[in-house]
Amino acid sequence: MTTQSRTFRQTARSAPKNGYGSLGDEHRELLARVAEMYYEANRTQSQIASELRYSRSMISRFLTEAREAGVVEIRINHPLQRRMDLEAALKERFGLQAVRVLAHTSTQYPVMLRRLGGLAASVVADQIHDGDVVGVTWGLSLADTVAAMRPEPRKGVIVAQMIGSLGTLNPDNDGPELTRKLARALGAEYRTLPAPLFVDSEQARELLVRGKPIRQVLNLARKTRVLVAGIGSTDLDNSTLVKEGMLTREQATQLLRAGAVGDMCARHFNRDGKILDTALSHHMIGIDEARMRAIPTRIGVAGGATKIAPVLGALRGKLINVLVTDEIAATGVLGAI
Numbered sequence: 001m002t003t004q005s006r007t008f009r010q011t012a013r014s015a016p017k018n019g020y021g022s023l024g025d026e027h028r029e030l031l032a033r034v035a036e037m038y039y040e041a042n043r044t045q046s047q048i049a050s051e052l053r054y055s056r057s058m059i060s061r062f063l064t065e066a067r068e069a070g071v072v073e074i075r076i077n078h079p080l081q082r083r084m085d086l087e088a089a090l091k092e093r094f095g096l097q098a099v100r101v102l103a104h105t106s107t108q109y110p111v112m113l114r115r116l117g118g119l120a121a122s123v124v125a126d127q128i129h130d131g132d133v134v135g136v137t138w139g140l141s142l143a144d145t146v147a148a149m150r151p152e153p154r155k156g157v158i159v160a161q162m163i164g165s166l167g168t169l170n171p172d173n174d175g176p177e178l179t180r181k182l183a184r185a186l187g188a189e190y191r192t193l194p195a196p197l198f199v200d201s202e203q204a205r206e207l208l209v210r211g212k213p214i215r216q217v218l219n220l221a222r223k224t225r226v227l228v229a230g231i232g233s234t235d236l237d238n239s240t241l242v243k244e245g246m247l248t249r250e251q252a253t254q255l256l257r258a259g260a261v262g263d264m265c266a267r268h269f270n271r272d273g274k275i276l277d278t279a280l281s282h283h284m285i286g287i288d289e290a291r292m293r294a295i296p297t298r299i300g301v302a303g304g305a306t307k308i309a310p311v312l313g314a315l316r317g318k319l320i321n322v323l324v325t326d327e328i329a330a331t332g333v334l335g336a337i
Contacts, residue, residue: 031066038063039072080119081105086330090323093337094315097322098123102303104327112303112326117144120301120324124228127297127322128186130155133223135162135287136182137265138175139230139240141301145324146181153187160190160220162227163266163286164197166244182228193217195285197246197266202282209285221291231302231310231320232263238306241266251280262310264300264319265292271309273317297322308332 034052037043038059045063049056066072081103091099100119106112124145128134136142136159159182161175171177176192183190194213199205208214233239234255241247241263247255258278259270266284268276275281275289292298298319302311303326312333314320325333 028069028071031062031069031071034059034062035066035072080115082119083327083330086327086334089334090315090330093334094318094323096315096320097297098127099322100324101330102324102326109304113140113144114148116141116301116303116324116326117146118148120145120228120299121148121150123322123324124226124299125149125152127226127299128154128157129225130157132157132225133220134159134182134186134188135221135224135227135229135295136160136175136179137163137227137229138166138173138178139232140173141230141303142178142228143173145228145301146178146185149182149185151185151187157183157186157188158191158220159183159186159188160217160224161193162221162224162229162292164193164195164284166197166240166246191217191220193285197285198280198283199285200283205283205285214285218287221287221295224295226297226299227265227292227295228299228301229264229320231300231307231314232266233306233310234260234262234268235306247280254278255280261313262307264314267292269313269317269319271313271316273313273315273319275317293319299324301325303329305329305332308336312336 034048037048038045045056045059049059067074083101083103086101087099090096100123102116102119134157159179161179163175165176166174179190179192195208199208209218232241234252236242236249236252239247239252242249242252255268255278258276260268260276261271262269266286267281267289268278270276299322300311300314300320301324305328307329311323311325311329315323315333
């Protein structure tokens with residue numbers, strides 16, 4: 001059954017889609033007050049009309065206007081159905097600490113990602129405890145995961161960016177912003193990595209990682225207890241690294257020829273989960289394989305048909321020990337072994 005939650009915002013929008021940017025502060029405050037009374041205090045329109053001395057029809061009009069102006073946002077929270085049979089099969093086959101498999105309920109990839117993020121958020125929240133250092137990468141699946149995190153403050157937690165930034169046109173999907181947002185949800189401190197993901201030469205990389213700002217963040221990997229990471233695809237049409245211009249199609253093709261099926265923490269691996277030693281890996285700023293594998297809880301979040309081979313490789317190589325995926329990827333993985 002579908003549950004519906006309503007949230008209201010009293011902050012003005014800079015450019016609402018419907019052209020209500022000219023609302024005055026007093027009128028916007030009135031809309032917010034009416035919305036709060038109706039949606040949060042559960043007052044009837046008649047009760048609000050009586051208290052504020054407006055007609056009931058005017059209150060109804062205010063509520064409509066509040067939605068159109070972005071003062072009120074209505075969000076449908078579909079229940080996250082799971083495939084527990086697939087979870088049990090994956091856990092037994094790969095010896096995982098925990099598995100969550102989202103049931104296939106939508107053919108729209110963005111919808112699936114959003115629901116997968118909601119499922120992953122609950123897993124991440126369960127794994128983080130007081131005093132933990134939490135490592136974060138970047139990507140669409142992580143953006144939806146972090147967006148779904150409910151504020152649950154922890155004591156003494158630090159969230160750290162584990163790999164360099166994409167410098168993407170959409171910063172919401174990049175490491176620094178995801179690090180800040182997750183820290184905000186956890187009431188935690190955070191450390192961003194002030195560096196790009198790739199640099200032009202191995203010498204440039206060595207120079208940067210010796211610098212104090214980058215060295216201090218990367219050294220946190222030794223203390224990291226939980227890693228939250230996406231699992232990337234090397235498919236030319238679906239690779240985030242290609243889409244964001246971090247890799248050329250020629251470089252991506254070379255990785256495919258070398259046997260790469262996916263990447264985690266920007267480290268490419270083959271079908272057996274072996275990290276590949278490529279020229280590109282010597283230009284990358286981020287934690288190395290040894291530090292990544294030493295993190296006790298490594299959560300991988302990925303779903304969809306294009307992630308079957310990457311997820312299977314990550315599982316075979318024991319790069320992750322907690323998996324959040326969807327029914328399509330889970331079925332594909334189990335069918336391939």
